[in-house]
Amino acid sequence: MQYFLVKSEPFKYSWEQFNKDGRTFWDGVRNYQARNNLKEMKEGDLVLFYHSNEGKNVVGIAKVVKEFYQDPTTDDERWVVVDLVPVQSLKNPVSLEAIKNDERLKDVSLVRQGRLSVMTLKPEEFDRIVELGS
Template identity: 60%
Template sequence: MTTQYWLVKQEPEKYSWEDFVKDRRTDWDGVRNYQARNNLKSMAAGDRVLFYASVTGKVVRGVATVSKTAYPDPTTDDDRWVAVQLKPQVELPHPVSLEQIKGTPALAEIALLKQSRLSVMPLRKPEFDRILKMGGLAPGS
């Protein structure tokens, strides 16, 4: 199966990159947007995920992988909602800001800019690799 690429957004006041690294994995739950939920359902084990700190900071902080595919969201009894489990992989040496992303023509079409309120969004491999490079990592890191 082909690896897919994603970006997830989280407010650092609620759950930071540092919390994620300390916990060594997390249930990506509490998503209550249908499009974001459908993206969670499309994730496969091993998919690569960029962790974006929203609201304050507005930077891509690191890379994670999907370690467990969609399962019932433990934060609700409503079976329409799902969660996935993510594991942190590597922190970007240089966090990539929203302003840097906006200023990069090759990233002009990513959902982060087109659907700014979406919390779970797909990326194409070239977009994922471009953000890694901007953050000081080689593609495939």
């Protein structure tokens, strides 16, 4: 099992809309490191959903249900998507400030590489964020 975090601006694609849709492909990634992280995702891996810009909170948990394939929004073969489904909302959204202030999360990619839209998480980082959101 691997763990990831994906970021979306709520006005573009919110956790609420994701829950209404029930499934989505994660598109629009145009950064090579983020793309490589998408390629690492395997069916069943868990993904934290983070609202960027507005809110700046981890708001839910999703699961990978289809591994990477060509991004249908572009003809450029370099870009890929994965399919995700929502698993559960966090009872309490976990703010970026809370993550930055937690000693156990000081090395999380969300803090170190704030602009990266798809990032890996260590199991203990994932578990800690979920714990903070309980």
